[in-house]
Amino acid sequence: MSDRYPPEFGQRFRFWGAGSLMSTLARSLMLGLALLWLIGVVGSGFMLQHLIDGKSDDELLETGNILVSFISRSPDLSSAATVLASAQLRAASAPGHDRFAYRVVEDGGNILLRSANAPTANASRPLREGLADLDGWRVVTLADRANGRYLQVADPLSERRETLVSAVLWLTAPLAVLLAFAGFMVLRASRSLMDHVQRTAAAVAERDPQALGGLPLSGVVTEMRPAVEAANRLLARVSHALEVERSFTYNSAHELRTPIAAALAQVQFMATLCEGPPELKVQAARLIESMVRLSKLSERLLALARAEGTEPLVSQWVDLARVVQLTVDEFQYDARLQGRQLIAETEATRVRGDLDAVGLALRNLVENALVHGAGGTCIQVVCRNEARGVALRVIDDGRGVSPADLPSLTERFTRGSNVADTSSGAGLGLSIVAMLARRMRAKLSLHSPPAARPAGFEACIFWARPSGVASRLR
Amino acid sequence: MRIMLVEDDPALGLAVQEYLVRESYAVDWVQRLGAARACLPGDYVCVVLDLGLPDGDGLSLLPALRALPEPPAVLILTARDRLSDRIRGLDAGADDYLVKPFDLPEVSARLRALARRRAGRKAPDIEIGRLRIDPARRVVLLEGTIVEMSAHEYSLVMALLEHPGNVLSRKQLEDAIYTMDEGAASNVIEVYVSRLRRKLGKDAIRTVRGYGYQWGCAGRASDQDDDA
Numbered sequence: 001m002s003d004r005y006p007p008e009f010g011q012r013f014r015f016w017g018a019g020s021l022m023s024t025l026a027r028s029l030m031l032g033l034a035l036l037w038l039i040g041v042v043g044s045g046f047m048l049q050h051l052i053d054g055k056s057d058d059e060l061l062e063t064g065n066i067l068v069s070f071i072s073r074s075p076d077l078s079s080a081a082t083v084l085a086s087a088q089l090r091a092a093s094a095p096g097h098d099r100f101a102y103r104v105v106e107d108g109g110n111i112l113l114r115s116a117n118a119p120t121a122n123a124s125r126p127l128r129e130g131l132a133d134l135d136g137w138r139v140v141t142l143a144d145r146a147n148g149r150y151l152q153v154a155d156p157l158s159e160r161r162e163t164l165v166s167a168v169l170w171l172t173a174p175l176a177v178l179l180a181f182a183g184f185m186v187l188r189a190s191r192s193l194m195d196h197v198q199r200t201a202a203a204v205a206e207r208d209p210q211a212l213g214g215l216p217l218s219g220v221v222t223e224m225r226p227a228v229e230a231a232n233r234l235l236a237r238v239s240h241a242l243e244v245e246r247s248f249t250y251n252s253a254h255e256l257r258t259p260i261a262a263a264l265a266q267v268q269f270m271a272t273l274c275e276g277p278p279e280l281k282v283q284a285a286r287l288i289e290s291m292v293r294l295s296k297l298s299e300r301l302l303a304l305a306r307a308e309g310t311e312p313l314v315s316q317w318v319d320l321a322r323v324v325q326l327t328v329d330e331f332q333y334d335a336r337l338q339g340r341q342l343i344a345e346t347e348a349t350r351v352r353g354d355l356d357a358v359g360l361a362l363r364n365l366v367e368n369a370l371v372h373g374a375g376g377t378c379i380q381v382v383c384r385n386e387a388r389g390v391a392l393r394v395i396d397d398g399r400g401v402s403p404a405d406l407p408s409l410t411e412r413f414t415r416g417s418n419v420a421d422t423s424s425g426a427g428l429g430l431s432i433v434a435m436l437a438r439r440m441r442a443k444l445s446l447h448s449p450p451a452a453r454p455a456g457f458e459a460c461i462f463w464a465r466p467s468g469v470a471s472r473l474r
Numbered sequence: 475m476r477i478m479l480v481e482d483d484p485a486l487g488l489a490v491q492e493y494l495v496r497e498s499y500a501v502d503w504v505q506r507l508g509a510a511r512a513c514l515p516g517d518y519v520c521v522v523l524d525l526g527l528p529d530g531d532g533l534s535l536l537p538a539l540r541a542l543p544e545p546p547a548v549l550i551l552t553a554r555d556r557l558s559d560r561i562r563g564l565d566a567g568a569d570d571y572l573v574k575p576f577d578l579p580e581v582s583a584r585l586r587a588l589a590r591r592r593a594g595r596k597a598p599d600i601e602i603g604r605l606r607i608d609p610a611r612r613v614v615l616l617e618g619t620i621v622e623m624s625a626h627e628y629s630l631v632m633a634l635l636e637h638p639g640n641v642l643s644r645k646q647l648e649d650a651i652y653t654m655d656e657g658a659a660s661n662v663i664e665v666y667v668s669r670l671r672r673k674l675g676k677d678a679i680r681t682v683r684g685y686g687y688q689w690g691c692a693g694r695a696s697d698q699d700d701d702a
Contacts, residue, residue: 257553258483261575265489268578272496295575302555326560330571333580359557 022194029186037179041172048167052160056138057131063091063100064140064153071104072146077113080104088115101137103152104144112149123152133157196221200228212239242308250305256298264291296367300428303360307435313354320358320383320392321346327362328381336370337379340396345382351390351463353440358392361436364429365394365459371429373398373457389464397456400448409446410434430459437461475589475632476500476517476650480510480532481524481551486574490522490551493578498612498625498632499585500651510535517649518546519589519636522581525552525563536567547588551576586610593636600635602689605674607631621673626651630666634679634689643686663687 067087071080084102092099101118103111109122119135127150131140137154144151196219203215214232217225271284328344331337351358362381369379373396382393401409412431430446437444442463450458477494481487482505491503502518504510507530510521521539525532532550539545548568552559555573563571569591570584586609590598600607606615612628614621623631633650634642642650644663651666667679667687680690 254553257555257574258486261553262483262486262489264575265486265493265578269489269493269496272493291575292577299555322561323557326557326564330560330573333583335577335580355561356556356558359560363557 021197022190025193026187026190029190030183033179033182033186037175041168041175044171045164045168048171049160049164052163052167056155056160057140060100060138060140060153060155061131063087064142064151067102067153068142068144068151071151072144075147077104081113084113084115101154101156103154105150105152107148107150118152118154123150193221196224200224212236212242246305246308249301252298252301254302257295257302260291260295260298264288264295267291300432303364303432304428306360307357307432307439313357313439315352316355317350318353318355318358320349320351320390323355323358323362324381324383324392327359327366330363331366331370334370336374338374340373340376341378342366343378343380345380347384349383349385349390351392351440351442353442353463357436357440361433361461362392362394364433365461368429368433368459369394369396369398369457372396372401375399376456386462389462391463392461393458395450395453395456395458397453400455400457403448406446406448410444433459433461475519475585475629475636476502477585478510478513478516478518478521478546479503480507480521480527480535481505482527483524490578490581494582494585496625497582498628500629500649507532507535511538514538515542517544517646519592520547520549520585522549522551522585523568525550525554525559533563533566533568540567547592549581549584549588551581583610589636602635605678607635616674623670623673627666627670627673630663631670631674634687638689641682641685641688647687 067084070083070087074080074083084104088099088102099115099117102115103118103123104113105123105127106112107127109124109127111120111122114120119137121135123141127141129141129143129150131138133139134154136157138157138160139152139154141150141152143149200215200220207215212235214235215228217228217232220228267284267287271281271288274281274284324344324346328342331342334342366379366381373379376396376398378397380393380395382391382395384391384393410430410433412428430444434444440463442461445460445462447458447460449455475498477499479487479491479494479501481490481503484505487503487505491501494501502513502516504513505528507527510523521535523532523535532552536548539548547570550563550568550571551574552563552571553574560571560573569588572581572584586598590596590609598608598610600609604617606618607613608615609632614623614628614631629651630647633647636650647663667681671678677690680688682688
């Protein structure tokens with residue numbers, strides 16, 4: 001849909017495009033109705049023509065018989081002419097009737113007498129009694145045997161065509177109105193039917209891609225119910241498979257915490273006992289480093305399983321200032337700070353979200369700054385009320401990343417190209433944060449360097465206020 | 475400084491205990507809530523508490539700890555890493571919260587900070603007269619010169635400084651430097667006091683006959699901020 005149309009236009013007419021169900025249904029119904037209407041009109045036309053011709057022929061024959069009975073008693077042509085002219089005048093005086101034509105023809109085909117409107121051509125031989133079409137006339141030929149001649153009485157065929165056309169018009173005009181009304185009803189019924197389809201389609205379209213719960217069956221028409229139920233069964237299978245996978249990842253990562261903690265503690269304790277050659281201390285330090293990496297990787301897997309989990313996030317008011325303070329407290333003694341300051345800058349801010357998801361996202365952002373912001377002096381964790389919403393930022397003054405790398409940093413297993421130590425992170429942290437932000441209807445944005453700073457990296461989770469609230473605040 | 479460690483995982487508990495003992499803490503390690511309750515009151519400065527224990531939730535121990543005349547600081551050490559778990563633990567009365575896996579030096583640093591806060595000190599270093607102690611490095615300086623001390627001697631000095639002005643009985647001092655599993659010889663405190671007097675000066679520790687011992691010199695410990 002082009003941008004120049006309002007969104008509701010696209011919503012309303014989305015189903016009229018090529019291949020749309022509503023368009024196909026409406027077109028088929030309209031074409032079917034039009035075809036039926038056409039067949040009906042043509043059939044009615046033929047029937048009317050037959051009826052009109054039959055009735056007119058009967059009248060013509062009856063008129064001819066009456067006239068021939070009159071002129072059979074008038075052997076001379078002048079008295080016959082008087083009778084015929086008088087009958088013609090009387091017939092024309094009746095409403096809706098034109099003058100008929102007549103001729104008295106001798107057996108040889110010569111015209112003995114004719115009305116002014118009768119055709120002048122000689123009659124074809126041999127003359128036969130009965131009805132026939134001649135030069136645009138319907139002619140009945142009757143024998144006046146007493147006088148050895150024939151009487152031909154004729155009606156113009158155009159009169160019959162006009163009657164037929166008029167009758168067909170009167171017949172089709174109401175049908176055309178009915179057709180238009182039927183079309184309207186078809187459209188209305190189609191739209192009503194399509195509303196159900198649209199509602200189901202909208203329910204699918206508006207769905208969070210991460211949410212694999214079943215589609216609602218309420219309001220689904222009976223015919224679509226099997227399809228929706230089949231889709232729900234499929235979703236349930238996918239959801240179950242994913243849940244099993246995530247549950248395995250989550251449980252494995254969770255259960256690994258204590259053994260990893262034990263191994264790490266033992267190695268660290270062992271390192272404190274190393275008083276032998278320097279190589280031994282170096283080896284112990286490497287072992288500790290490996291254990292720390294293992295523990296961080298298991299934490300990331302746990303976080304990933306949690307971020308991707310089908311468990312719906314709770315929508316509650318989250319005190320961001322407290323989350324920031326708790327997170328800063330958590331990392332205050334982290335060895336990766338390497339002399340850097342970790343500072344909380346808070347003001348009273350609260351957002352709608354899931355407390356654990358906000359905490360998990362912020363922890364990942366701080367870890368990201370700890371790992372990739374090395375070389376800096378300070379990591380700031382800031383929550384602020386801004387004009388259009390609430391921002392939660394983690395800003396470091398490390399070396400930052402190339403701006404070209406920013407868009408891909410939220411992809412899994414992606415690190416900045418100028419990250420010195422590729423073994424220091426799993427490349428999952430920012431993708432986890434982006435996923436959590438999306439699920440909380442917030443937005444993650446990355447900046448390097450941060451605004452008005454020469455270097456560093458900033459990750460910002462932004463919760464936009466509803467437009468009404470924003471305008472009131474302005 | 476006496477600590478109770480409540481951790482059911484044998485490998486982890488042993489490593490933490492041994493590390494903290496090496497850091498001059500007296501550590502009683504128990505693996506069940508019931509055993510932890512049996513150790514109370516115990517005169518602990520800190521309790522390191524796991525939450526997922528075989529006989530219950532570690533948080534259920536907090537009311538009993540808070541009810542003690544001198545409640546120990548509580549550091550929760552757990553695999554539960556959700557922020558809501560952290561808040562629940564802190565709101566239940568814990569003083570700090572650390573998620574597994576963790577660095578042992580971080581545990582030690584957090585315990586020092588908790589002990590410092592419990593003693594009402596703000597600065598990490600302890601300065602009293604000519605004596606200065608850096609708990610992070612376990613270094614004792616007398617007029618700027620490092621005084622070599624054994625772990626038990628250091629623990630005894632710290633126990634006396636944890637209660638400035640108070641007279642501590644021999645039993646209290648034994649509790650502060652020995653775990654329940656360690657048997658203290660009958661005159662071991664006298665031996666350590668004698669050694670410390672030789673190293674720090676005869677007035678460093680005052681004997682209160684019939685009661686026990688008290689930090690001497692100026693009579694009380696003070697931190698740098700207080701001095702300022």
